Amino acid sequence: MATRASQLFLPTLRDAPADAEAVSHRLLVRGGFVRQVGAGLWTFLPLGWRVHQRIVGIIREEIDAIGGQEMLCPVLTPAELWERSGRSRYPEVFKLRDRNDRQFVLPMSHEETFTFHAAELQSYRQLPQVWYHFGTKDRDEPRPRGGLLRVREFIMKDSYSFDRDEAGLDESFARHAAAYRRIFDRCGLTYYEVEAEPGMMGGSESRDFLAPAGSGENELALCENGDFGADTEVARAVPTRPDFPPALDAPEEIETPGITTIEALARFLGIDARATSKAMPVVKADGTLVLGLVRGDDRLHDVKLEAALGSAFRPAEEEEIRRALGAGGGSLGPVGATVEVLADEALREGQFVAGANRDGVHLRGVQAGRDYAARFADIRQVREGDRCPACGGRLSLQPAIELGHIFKLGTRYSEPFGATFLDETGIERPLVMGCYGIGPGRTMAAVIEQHHDDRGIVWPDAVAPYAAHVVALPGVEEQAEAAAQALEQSLGRGAVLLDDRDARAGEKFADADLIGCPIRVTVGRKTLEDGRVDVRRRVSGEEERLPISDLETLR
């Protein structure tokens, strides 16, 4: 039986809430799919929940297909489990106590709980295992935003693989990656699978699935030739080559009074800013000062620098800088520095202008290796116009949504939880784990970001709330009913929304466009003159007039 719009809780809005910025946020609210309860807290209304469930269905099929076993872990979790993993100290973990003052957490993902259960695995004969659930996650996000894009509570499909060794993990990881590709393909998404930053999950390798979208929070570097895509937090790119001035046999001092910026320096010397270097003194968590060095036109990338330092850091203060290097910001350089120099790869080759560690003096012709010793690492921010490391093509940057993230955890959790098994030689070994997450709600938002026009959402067939939307114009109730029934035969039970509301045609059309079901069928006096109805495709706008009986076999 078709769903009747007259009885459906489907509060569509003519105006979007004033504070909604992201396209998906605006359309989800306007289309009556979701409503906000608090910052980062959303209720899925009937239509929104249908879409969510369709995405859940796709994920379930694909994870089942790689041998996943669905189960369900509780949300409320004894804090003790999180003490064991050490994650209870993360600030985004919600913590609470019961009446007896026992401590609990609301998990942001379920590694601890799944690993707790994995302790019951005993033999290599049982491996590998892939377990998953659609679990509610809570995160004390510093800043929820963009409707469903970043929220404080959401449902996530998280799966966990348990293998006997690294080779097994590689296999489980690869199978998940393949399943993820099928899932996002089926959802009609354009996405890139890229190396990623493991973040707070811990573990070695991790891969992100990023969907380019106007409202994304990640930044994707893409090659014009389509052979490279990476998150700029880890992307390695080839910077454009500087125009170097003639090489010198040794560094040469130049007076640069009052010049402390790269722009001023390049202008003063009449050289390419790319042929200069700039030094950023930072202090590691243990108090050591390190001189970060990047090319003059580049910017230091925090995440990369932190990874290269192997420690958190803060910018050094003026006083610390003077004490360590003998000059102020703007005149710093690697030559003669007594602290560790961490230089960007771009500075390996060539001669650059650098600060002389004396106020108002620079050195030209400074060459790594010859004039100073440095440790090299990729610590620069990727920029628009950089060259592709694979083919040399031009890179562009665009915002993207993180759809899913998969990690090789190794024994990060199995060891503290004593989740071990016996191998065939009777030796006890820790399980080698992987974890894999997808947020259906965020995926839903990403689909809208990629599939909409100025009238509303254009759902891909696989995730549309209804396959067909029947617009019943006044005076043709019976025929509209017949059309809806015929459509259910071809499109499936429950796949039809029948707009039987007492509303004007324009209003119904506008709502149909907003809600975005793939097929709209209009039944009205005009079409029925010869016993037919109008069938219109949301994507293309193509319309054809067909007899109601033809609807029974509609694609």
Place this chain on the structure above:
RNA sequence: CGGGGCGUAGCUCAGCCUGGUUAGAGCGCCGCGUUUGGGACGCGGAGGUCGCCGGUUCGAAUCCGGCCGCCCCGACCA
């Protein structure tokens, strides 16, 4: 957590600066009528602790203080 902005009807907003009838508009909602293929029109109507608490004042949506909530940017972040 830092910066900025906002909080008045279901939604979008005016009124606040310069305190003073009964707090307004458009959309939406209810009733009646005319309409009826791209958000109609007329008439009638319902709907408000002006975010909360306190202060100033004869009098506060309006001025002052505190708190709460929400949005955006940054920090942070699957």
